[in-house]
Amino acid sequence: MSETILEVRDLVKHFPVQVGVLFKRTIGHVKAVDGVSFDLRKGETLGVVGESGCGKSTLAQVLMRLEKATSGTVKFEGRDIFGLKGQELRRLRRDIQIVLQDPYTSLNPRMTVGDLVGEPFEIHTEVAPKGDRQRKVQELLEVVGLNPEHINRYPHQFSGGQRQRIGIARALALRPKVIICDEPVSALDVSVQAQVMNLLDELQTEFDLSYVFIAHDLSVVRHLSDRVAVMYLGKVVELGTDEQIYEHPTHPYTQALLSAVPVPDPELRGRREVIRLTGDVPSPVNPPSGCRFRTRCWKAQDICATEEPPLTERLGHLSACHFAEEHPHVAVV
């Protein structure tokens, strides 16, 4: 097993809910990320799945140090990233980069592609001497499959997939070790999704990258990930290799998610049991006591309301359910 590059322990991010115009009063907290722990190993892809509002994107922001964590630690190569300042923080920026979800807003519409991809070199001037930058930018464009002659174009002259490639080129510029992909393909057409995912896959081998790959599309995550973490209401409910998660899920939420994946083959459609969850995701301001999934779980007992199930080894991989067991009818995606 290769070494751990990113170590996340009990990461918590709460956003205060404030009222008042001049004197702000805090009336509660949105518990966006509430005690998340995982390890990212060198060269691996960790998929993070969950429905909208479960804290996936907040997790990405905290890992990038765009938001300060409320508590918990994130260690990059053994050093706590929240303790870094000044030069050390700049150094960290070179090692961890992000690819954002929306290719339409993640590129400044008033900058040329050359300026966009070249900006990392302008901020980190030590990486490339000034005369070298244009060549570097063009190399990067070539690496992500764009025409290097297009450096003087503006983002609106490109399609969604091409824009996402520009975003990837920008993230690659500083030769990072970890790239956090915050739903990088969710905004793209299915045909383009595959191209961008294949590109990410190739780049991983070429540049020895580790990915935290956030998505809400289970099949997308399976395609790329070595291991998968399933999130619900700010917590990881199940974590394991993609085979363990996709073929032997033990947490009822994972089982429900998987059963909702559309079946492409019409012949097989309808043969599989679809677990229909009732109700909505509870508010992250006031999550349920004990197990957060209990309000929608068909297995819920009294213990689920009183005792929070820890994320521990159950049936071969990490799962956070008191009644972890495989569900016989959830088919493979």
Next chain:
Amino acid sequence: MSDPTAASSGPALDQGAETRLDDSRKQDKPRSLGSDAWRELRRKPAFTISLAIILLVVLIALFPGLFSHVDPNAADINHARQGPSGQAWFGYDVQGSDMFSRVIYGARASLLVGVLSTIGTVVIGALVGIIAGYYGRWADSVLSRFADIFAGLPFVLGAIVILMTFNAPGSNPGEVRIITQVVLSIAVLSWPVAMRIMRAATLVAKQQDYVKAARGLGAGPMRIIFRHLMPNTVAPVMVYATIALGANIGAEATLAYLGIGLHAPVVSWGVMISDARDYFTVAPHMVLFPAAFVSVTVLAFVMLGDAVRDALDPKSR
């Protein structure tokens, strides 16, 4: 270009796309928004015409002696309110001074007040607005409430208070001093509008993912404000500035009419228009000529602002 299959390989993009760029030969040279905007501007007739008008007005303001040899304050009461003639192209005013000469010599004060107060308004407003919008929290609260104080003052009342405080009634301040005071009082009383426009635009722009990406790259606040926010927020303020320019030349006239702004021997278009108010029906030329100069100058700035705004938006090309 929207064909998703084209994304699979770079070279496939070339055909068709290349023809859209008129400058494919110069592609190897990297350009920025600034140089692109300049190239775009030079081709626009609206820009050339408005720039020519502005340059002419500036030239008149700088060297009025080149355009008229008549003393603007020399008055011959025998000619009072006479219409345009070969001797005096724009006629005479109520005192019998040559109108053409007065319009020429009035350009300096009008342009100074109009342009400087607009620049003052926009610079103060834009800076305070972008800081309030970008930093948010208490900085925003403090700056916004501070702006509200100035926004709450009615313009005329505020200007009377400011100008009367600095110049006791009966005193006769010099030309430079009174122009500076008028410029400052207009800027101080109207910057909150520019500030609110800028703040709103900044609040929208800073939510955009490209700001997040820049922060992720390690960009400092200065880079984010000037490189990412400014270019995307400056358009609405520029529109306001072109409107404010005309309003400020008018505001100068209002202050002159109230007797607290510029006054003789300083000549300005605003002073001339307010002098002529009572004689409009008997001698319309007294309003017409200075008003025409105000309109043409303001129009030129509006056209210039419009052209610059379009040039700074790559999508409009």
